[in-house]
Structure formats: C-alpha cells, structure tokens
Amino acid sequence: MKTVAQFSIGYQQLLDSEGRPTGELPAFARDADSLREMYRVMTLCRLFDAKAINLQRTGKLGTYAPCTGHEATHVGVGAAMRQEDVLCPVYREYGTQLWRGVTLAEIFIYWGGDERGTHFAVPREDFPWCVPIASQTPHAAGVAMAFKIRKQPRCAVVYIGDGGTSQGAFYESLNVAGAQALPVVFVIVNNGWAISVPVGEQTAAQTLAQKAIAAGIPGVQVDGNDVIGVRDVMQKALARARAGEGPTVVEALTYRLSDHTTADDATRYRPAGELEAAWKLEPLLRLRAYLEQLGAWDEAREKALRASLSAEVDAAVQVYQSTAKPTTDSMFDFLFATLPDHLVEQRETARHYAGGHG
Amino acid sequence: MKTVAQFSIGYQQLLDSEGRPTGELPAFARDADSLREMYRVMTLCRLFDAKAINLQRTGKLGTYAPCTGHEATHVGVGAAMRQEDVLCPVYREYGTQLWRGVTLAEIFIYWGGDERGTHFAVPREDFPWCVPIASQTPHAAGVAMAFKIRKQPRCAVVYIGDGGTSQGAFYESLNVAGAQALPVVFVIVNNGWAISVPVGEQTAAQTLAQKAIAAGIPGVQVDGNDVIGVRDVMQKALARARAGEGPTVVEALTYRLSDHTTADDATRYRPAGELEAAWKLEPLLRLRAYLEQLGAWDEAREKALRASLSAEVDAAVQVYQSTAKPTTDSMFDFLFATLPDHLVEQRETARHYAGGHG
Amino acid sequence: MAKVTLVEAVNMALNWELANDPDVVLLGEDIGKNGGVFRATVGLQERYGKLRVQDSPLAEGVIAGMAVGLASQGMKPVAEIQFMGFLYPAIDQIANHMARMRNRTRGRLTMPIVVRMPHGGGIHAPEHHSESLEAMLCHHAGLRVVCPSSPARAYGLLLAAIRDPDPVIFLEPTRLYRMTRQEVLDDGLALPLDTCHRLREGEDVTVVTWGAMTHDVLRAAEQLALEKVSCDVIDLATLSPIDHDTILDSVAHTGRLVIVHEAARNVGVGAEIAATVAERGLYDLHAPIRRITGYDTVMPYFRLEHDYIPSVARIADGIRETVKT
Amino acid sequence: MAKVTLVEAVNMALNWELANDPDVVLLGEDIGKNGGVFRATVGLQERYGKLRVQDSPLAEGVIAGMAVGLASQGMKPVAEIQFMGFLYPAIDQIANHMARMRNRTRGRLTMPIVVRMPHGGGIHAPEHHSESLEAMLCHHAGLRVVCPSSPARAYGLLLAAIRDPDPVIFLEPTRLYRMTRQEVLDDGLALPLDTCHRLREGEDVTVVTWGAMTHDVLRAAEQLALEKVSCDVIDLATLSPIDHDTILDSVAHTGRLVIVHEAARNVGVGAEIAATVAERGLYDLHAPIRRITGYDTVMPYFRLEHDYIPSVARIADGIRETVKT
Ligand SMILES: Cc1ncc(C[n+]2csc(CCOP(=O)(O)OP(=O)(O)O)c2C)c(N)n1
C-alpha cells in the first residue's frame, strides 16, 4: 500500500520539572521583569483559588471551578497574546483573563451568580465564560473570520478541555478554521480529567494535539506546567495566525490539582497517588526555581508578593461582598435592545415580588 | 522539539483504471462467479439510476439522489459485509443495500414519498436512509455497542460523504468508537462534492482518511472505483472489528457522475472538464475490462445481463406504480406502540379529509 | 417595478443590505456559486465576493456559532440553514448563545444576527425538508421569530430583521417561494417587526395564521364570504413576540377565534394565542376557540403531506363550525 | 421500608431494571465510578459492570445517538444528560431519530429509550444548570415527556418509562432531588404513564402544575385553605401526551383554572393546557384562565433565580385573584 500522507506531533518543554532550561530559551525568558510578572499572576491565581474555594465552603460563593495546577498554561497563553486579540475562555482560565484585564471582583461576582461579572470593563471584546462545553469554539472561528474580513492583524484564542475534545463542535471549528485559514489558536488544556473521566477513557488518541490532523492544521504538545514553553509555543502559533498562515492546535499537558468544582469530590474516582505525583510537577515551583537560578527571586520577594496579593484578593472579596443583589429589572433590561411590550408587564410583576423566596 | 507521535495514511488500488491488477489480488478476485455477481449489481445500479432519474423527470418520482459513479464503492462494501452485520446508509448507497437484500421496489417507494419503502423485508435490522447528514454515525456506534455487550461477532458499517465529514456528529462517533473499541467501520465516500462545495473547500485535510487520527484509529484510502480494492480493504477492516480490535475509517475516492439530486443542476458550479475526466475512471468499465481479461465476460453476456436487469427494473417500477397511496391512518398508527387517546380524534379528522389537497 | 416571487424578494433584500452595509455577511451551505438550493442568494457571491457571501462547511453548528463570533465583533451575519429540519445541530448556538449573549454580558456583546431558513411543506421534498418548528424557537426568550406571507412582506421584514440589533429567526415558507409574483419596490424600506398584518377585514370570526397558510386561509375566507360568513384574517408575521393586542381587539369585535397553522398542534404557537385570549379576552368569546393545525404526528413523507397540512376544506369547515356555535 | 429521597428513588428504579432486564443499559457522562453528578447512579457500575453502566465521552449527541443504535438492536438504553441546559447537542438525535424511527420504518425499528435529565432551578447552580425546556420536547410528536413530583412517583414512573416500548424523556426536578424523603417500596411496580395525579381535592379552582412546582402550589393551597379557598391540585406527571380529560373534569367542577410552571410562559406547556380548555371546556369557565410561570426571559444567574421561579406568594396571589373574578 502506497503512503499518501504523513504526520507527526512534536512536544516542547523549555524548563524541566526542576526549572532547568532544556536548551536555549526565547528572549523573553531572559527578561526578569517579564518573568516576575508571569510569576506574579500565577501566584495570584493560586491565592485567589484558595480564597474562592473558602468562600464557597462557607456559603458565600456559588459552585466554583478552581484553577490550581493550570497557572502556567493560563498565564503563558495570556502573556503571548496581544491586548487586541480576543479570548474565548471556558470557565477556569482566570490566569489568562487576569493577564488581559478581567478583575478578581468580576470573577467573584460571576461565580456569585450575577451576570454583572461578565461585563468586563477590560477586555471589552473578550467572550465571557462559556459553560456548554465546546460551544465556544465556533465563536472563536467567527471572531477570526471578522478579523479576516476586515483585514485586521488580530487573532482569536479559544480554550477547550480534554473532555471538550469529544464534542463535535470542537472538530467542526477546527475544520472550518483550517478550510478558511482563520487566525485562531485552539488551546487544549489536557489536565487529565473531565470531571471523573480520565483522558484515556475519553479517547483512543495518544495525544490530543493530533486532533488537528483531522482538520489539516498543525498540532503541537507543550508541557503545560512550563510557562516559558507555553508562552513560546503560543507566540509562534499567534505569529503564524497573524501572518495569514491559519490556525494551530496547542495541547498543554497539565493537571487538575483540585476537584473538578467545589460541587465535586475527586477522591471518589481519582487515585490518590496520581494527585500526589502531579503536585511534584506543579508550575509555580518550577518558575520560581528558574527565577532563583537567575538570581531574580528570593524568599523576601516571595513573602512580599504573597502579602500584597493576599491584600489584593481581600480587597476584591470586599468589592464582591458589597455588591448589592441585582434588581429584578435586570432580568428584563438586557434581553433586547428595547424591551418588547409584553415584557413590560412581566417586569412589573417581578418587581412586585422582588426578593420573595417562596 | 521532540516527536511524540507519528502517523501515515496508506492508499490501495488493486485494479488500475484500465482494469489491470496492480499486484497480487485477493482470493475472491480469482472467483469469476463472485466477480460477475458484483458486476451484476453494479450494472443494476446504473440501470436503476437512469430509470429513477427518468421517472423523476416525468413527474412519477420525488427528488432522487443518483448513485452513478459510486457503484464500485457501494458494491465492494456490500460484498465484504456479512448478512448479520448492520448497515447505516446515507441516501445513495443502493449498491450496498441491493447486495444485502433491499429491493428495487422499496427504493422507488421511498423516493416516491412513502415510508413503506423503509420497511425492508430483508435486511430487517439495517437502518433506513438517513437524511440529516452525519446523524447516522452514532447509530452505528450504538449498534456496535450492542454487539459488544452481547458478545456477538457482528459489525456495523456506516457511510458518510465528504461533506458529511464536516459535521461534529461524525467525529464524535469516531471518537467513541475508538475509545470503546467498537466493531464498526466508517466508510467515507469522497465523491469530490457536497452539493456545490468541492472537498478542497470543505476542509484543509489532504485526505479524509486522516480524520481517523483524531480518534486514534486507523484510516486508509482506497480507489473507490476499484471494486476489488474496496472489497479487500473492507474485508480487512471488518475482520479487525470482528476480532475486537476496534474501528477503522475507510475513505473511498470516487466521483459523483450525476447532479447531487434531481433537484440540483451541477453545471452551475462544476467545471465540465472535471466531469469528463471522471467518466474515464468510472467503475463498471474497469471491472468489465478485468473480467474480459479473465475470459469471464463478453459482449453477449453483457447484452443478456442488461436485458435481464432492465426487465428487473421495469418489474420494480410496476410494483412501485401499483402501490396504492398510504392511508391517512398510517400517519398515526406507527407513531407509538399504542395510539394515545388524543390522537384517535385527530386520526378521525384526517380520515374525514383524506385525499384533500386544499 | 418588477413583479417578483418571494425567493426573489429575499434575494433583493439581501442584495440591498450587502450593498449598503459593509458589516453584513452571508454564510451557509451552497449559498455561493450555487446561489442556494432555493436560489435565494443567486448572484450575490459574484457581486460581493467569497468573504461576504461564504459557502460554509456542512455544519449548521458552525454556521450559527460563527455568526455569534462575527456578531460579537459588530458584524451582521445573515446565516442560512438549508432546510428547517437541519436546524437542530444549530439550536445549541441559537438558544444558549445568540439568544443570551446580550443578557449574559449585560449588553457588552450583542447579536445582530439573522438566521434564515425555509419553513413548512408542500413541495414534495424528502423527509426533514418540510418541517415547521417555530414553536420551539418562540419558546426561547431573547429571539425574534418572523415569517412573511408574501414577496413584499418578505422584502420588508427581512430588511427589518437584518437591521434589528438582536437575533431574528426568519422563516421562509417553501410553498410560497415561487407560488405568486408581486410588485415589490427595491427601495430599502423595512416593514415593522412585532406587529400583525390584517389581510382581510371581517365581522364574524377572527382567523389568525401565518406563512404559507395565509393563502389557504384567504381562500377559505373567500368561499365563506359567499356563504355570508365574514372573516377577519390576521397574518401574525412576527411569531415571537406576538402582537396580542391586535388579536384581542379583533376578537373583541368578532367574538370568535380560529387559529390555523401547519405545525403540530401540541404546544404550538397556536396554543399561546389561544391561551392569551383565554386569559385576557375570555369575556369576549362567544364560542370555543378552535385550532386547525398539523396533526400531532411526524410530518409524513410527501405522498401524504397534503393530508397533513390543513386544507382549505378543513379550514373552511372549522370556521363554519365555529361561527355556528 | 426505607425513607428515600427522589434521587435515591431514581437509583432504586435503575437498579431494579438493571437487575431484572438484561437489555437495560445505562449511558451518560460521569455516571460510572462517580455515580453521576447528582449521585443518581451511585453503585450501579460497580454492580453491573462497565458495559451496562457506561461513562460516555463528553458528547450528548453521541449519548442520544448511541441510544438510538442500541435500541434498534432491542436493547433498552437509559441515557443521562447531565443538566437540561446541555440537552441541545442531543436534540437532533431525539427529534429526528428517536421520535421518528418507529414511524419512519413502519414499526420495524423501535426506540425503547429513556433520556433522563435534571430539570429546573433553585439549587444555586451556574448558568445552563437550571433550565426547564419541556415545551420544546412536548411539541415533538413521537416522544413521551414525564416529570415526577415525589420519590414514590419518581420510582414508579421511571420504571414505567424504561418498560415503555417508545422513547420517554424523564425530567427529574433538581430542587426535589434531596428535598424530602418518602417511604418507597422497592417492589418493581410501575405507575401508569399518560395520566395526571390529583394531589389535593378542592372546589373553587383547578390548579395544574408539575415537578418541583407541585410543592410550592401545595403550600399556596394550604395557605388559601385557611382563607376558605379550596384548590383542586393536579400534578400533570406526563407532560406529553397530556391527560386533558382529568383537567377538563376538574374545571367542569371548579369553573376556574390556574396553571403554574417554572418554564418561560411563551409557547409553554401551560399554553397547551389553557388552549385545550378554551377549546373543549370554555363554557365551564367562570373566570379567565391564569398562567403563573417563569418570565419570558433567560433563566437568570442564581442570585435572582428565586425571583424567576414562581414563589408561593405569587402563586397564592394569582389563585386568589382568579377565585375572586
Ligand atoms: C455540553 C455540556 N455537557 C456537559 C457539561 C457538564 N460538564 C461541565 S465540565 C465537564 C467536564 C469538562 O472536562 P474538560 O473539558 O476536560 O475540562 P476541565 O473541567 O477539565 O477543565 C462536564 C461534563 C457541560 N458543561 N456542557
């Protein structure tokens, strides 16, 4: 049988698990300020996460999807993007969002069950969190198509989880992005689990990056706990997209160090040993080790950073907790540009019973 | 960057376009009876198709999807299957269906706008035609899962077109079939066009067989105008599936020698030269040439065959045309195992106005 | 002024907006070189190029989902679903995103989208090509659902739909695509949404209908006029939100209400009209409300489709009965 | 006899059928080792193995579509959709295949399928986790739609649903999953489908409702009883086909009808009930019909969800008004 097509999937790791460079690093990795900024946002994610889980446990927040373990992937992606690019997130990529200007308070407000959390002051054009798995992927294709039509040198970046790669919408979006050479990068965050289903039961594919092959576009794996590796791979993919060369699939290999959400209990299904092993590879330690090798970090800086970030988180909690309940009018007032007549009466009824709880 | 996975797509052609073997042929290709039977059904398809188009043009049949050009793919697949396997067709794979026992009259009755055409006397468990593109693919996965649960050595075979490979349902089905190692073979009939969209605009993938890689399953291309090549590839894929080794994707490269359906006019969008070139590769000539090389065919046999098949087609037209219009009751009587009360009244109303045409 | 069919009127409206608004972009299956399976987009790709009139891959979910992405950037996508029975793969995007994005983001990202599709049966097409699924769409808040009943209304309502800042589902009755011709001025003037149209004035009974059924209702009304039964025929036009006031006013006048639609009866749009009158106009009713609709069965294959779609005879009988009561 | 919650009753029914019918197979996301996000399937994979209680890949379309394939082979799949807001990717399979296959093949391939899913809000969940989309399902012929209102009814109706030879959509009210306990005998006895249940007898007004709202309606009815208003409370139970006769009988007795549901009002199931009474029971009505429902907005994020779901106060006021008229 004649061979008519051949493909391969590459894997990139620029910092090993001890924080040692595996070879020559990109320019930004020699810029201590830039590295410290990444480290700052990664640490912010970690502290924010703990606080959010705590608020949920004490009844002050709704169900929350933690991000612990994903910080390098999320921040690496954010750092590679330009502000004028557009992000289509799933629900736990706070690192990217914080990098781009979403505020801690907005995140709290969202998980507190209030649409106002999605009204990002910055970045105005980013999509809000997207709960129906994979349904965000065609949005990114559409955004990218708008950039292409208008000849703007901008890119869309869209996240999806390992579980999300089972949804048809994901493949459809890869395919259209390939067929129309759209400026979009698909970031698969392979954190090993989709709630209780391990990636090995989700698919027979050895890598998730190879999903790209179905669409005739490049796919690459990166160590998702290596923020330098992630940022580098993303920068290249974005440069390709911006140059009109089309989409790329990036699979970031990381691990969900938390329960799926605060409504989940991973001990029911996840081997304890796996979690323990994963903690050894977690991304903050790695970047810190590298920073220390550069002489750009020490315990004093660490302490100061954590103190200032904790204060930042506490301040956001304040803002969140002092945000008054939305009015019942707000159920109606954003549905259409102008409220149709029949809803005026319903809005009155809702006002009348406002605050009622049965 | 380290390479972590490699893939290749093979292509098989056993008879070249002149009907000459490209190498050693499988056993069945030396069995003249078996070859003649394939040729018979392929020729039947061709004659049937012409008759159906003619009936439609003269107002005696509804919109019809022709199969001319696809005969080798359809018959090759049918010949490779066992009777106890289950077929999930799209809408134009008559060759496979006829091989399996669907009758010409059933096909006419279906395209004549009558559900009774799907009540196959044989094969009882095959799916009827499936119009919503790609929605048949999970059915095949479910059928295969039933075989797996019941430990039956049976397979499901499901068709999809090149256009159909853009639908999410297709990838979802590949993925679940791979993840659960289901006994199912996906046959992509790449006939170059999805109505007016050429495959090159449908996807950036160089081959459609490589869609399999996304699901971690084998994919292979075959010359879909070479019935021996198709049957051979399918037999191997089915043997794999039956042995519990999971699914395969087979891409058959053929060409739609007709309009999409009788409601379509391909001259609007399709370069004439392309069609002309494709006629040179059409599958009947090729098998006939090979049969003649074997000394197993001649002009006399051809004439006799065509005469007998024409009579067969005419007889089916008779059956079709003498099939009385279904009763209005038939709208109601097959909806549920037992008719709910509220429909009894509606059934009465329908009876009352039966035959009314506004 | 040219006499045009409904499908030509659709083409005219699309052409007008493409010419006059650079943000308008068309996407759908076979809408480019082929001009759409019903020829609604014929000539437009040639005129406006492959980026503004795009052949989409065969995936309704992507068509609707990309429309969401395009709209978030301020473009005005007009998406075509080839037949209404193929709407289902797009419904997640329509219900979970198009209908919600403005509300979800408190007005930050808006969805000025039109999703066009053929509606209803009667053209001898295969299974899934003759569906009437408006009820499912109307139930979802955040959407407008519009269905024209003539070439002129198709032109004016489609312009309005494209210009509307919110998502509009635009249902084009297949039976009407080429049924009649009408003079339609290509003047870029939109008709108002959210309002019914009175097709015929009458005293004895209010008959509410939409889309292709308007023609059958009018024929029944003509027959009945010979019997001195006078029908107030209302074309709903915007199926959601419904202009209940016009209907209630008419019922206040006639005292009787018949609703005619092609879709299945159970939990159909007719039920909403009947329910609202039973709530807000009960005391005006001199007779039970009557719905004359498709049966609560699957739309049959085409040999029986005219036994499924309410016929002029069935409509006329129903109105007669109602007027007698 | 154990006192069980509704979700435990669901688990009991699933367990009974798995034990007694080898053709029953469960599929869905996280239903295996994890036992389902609401714990409805806890312990079942352990007991019946990975083939009969399958974790599906994350794709509702595949879950529903494989159910169609399994059913065509005579198996009885019970599929779980994790939340009703995630039903949309499965709706093509449900509407275009499950609901139609028996009819399409003239009875050759049948679809003894149950699709279970949580229904409704009130549990402080994120967006898309609190939807009430029964109207869209009920409109599609060929499906049964069932919604229990107590543990015992969940047990009996789910058994009936699994044993039914046709597809049944089984809606499990999330608010009720753990709200109350009830003694439920694990005796494998099914309850009948297609029939309402009278929850409380009364003279002054018929109140029809279903699912979680039954509890709020009963509380309102208790309050009203103190005011000497007596409510005939009917739990619809099977939402399609509707047992209209029971409702009409009650309305014939009380002369008044209030319908309460959590879903949006426009083209909801309440409209069908109202329309049918306006057709077949008009002369029995002493007052306008009233619907007390969710608003025609998107289900809000959870800080406002109790402002969306009809409250006991709103229900009581509505009934009071109706009785006064
Ligand atoms: C369409 C849809 N189905 C089901 C769910 C319920 N659900 C929420 S998250 C999740 C698992 C997602 O896994 P993955 O894609 O790997 O993302 P991760 O949570 O690991 O980041 C599921 C099943 C959903 N949100 N949307």
Ligand SMILES: Cc1ncc(C[n+]2csc(CCOP(=O)(O)OP(=O)(O)O)c2C)c(N)n1
């Ligand atoms: C979900 C869906 N969308 C659209 C259609 C309309 N349609 C019928 S056939 C077809 C093209 C199919 O092309 P392909 O899959 O290549 O199959 P072929 O007709 O070439 O055999 C389209 C768009 C459909 N049947 N189903």
Ligand SMILES: [Mg+2]
């Ligand atoms: Mg995951």
Ligand SMILES: [Mg+2]
């Ligand atoms: Mg094709």
